Amino acid sequence: MELSFSGRVIEWRGPSPYYFVAVPDQESADIREVAAMATYGWGAIPVAAGIGGTTFTTSLFPRQGVYLLPLKKAVRAARGIAVGDELTVKLTVRL
Template sequence: MELSFAGQVIEWRGPSPYYFVAVPDQESADIREVAALATYGWGAIPVQARIGGTAFSTSLFPKEGVYLLPLKSAVRTPAGLATGDEVAVELTVRL
């Protein structure tokens, strides 16, 4: 399953800051339809993602009806991304 969407970089403060892009409602609903085929536990969904020129592997996490795409420093730094920035995301759910 391949998806493209735009979203805002958000920060979650825990013991250390984490950064995510929330997958929009419609795309999250599409992912939920195949979640049972893709998840490896705890609702995490393995994906390949691309933001700008950076491609990376990670897992989406379910949160309050949508999925969150984590953004590690290795993804944020080359693109100069900060909290509040709008990004275009290309996403492939690994089934």
């Protein structure tokens, strides 16, 4: 399954900060339709993501009815990504 969407970078504070882009409602609903085939546990969904010319693998995490795409430090550094930035993401759910 391939998707494309835009969203703002958010910071999740904790013992160490994490950075995410929330997958919009409609795309999250599409992912939920294949979640049982893709998840490896705890609702995490393995994906390949692309932002600009940077591609990476990670897992989406379910949170409050949508999925969150974590942004690795290397990805943020390579693209100069900061909290509040609007990003266009290409996403492939790895079934």
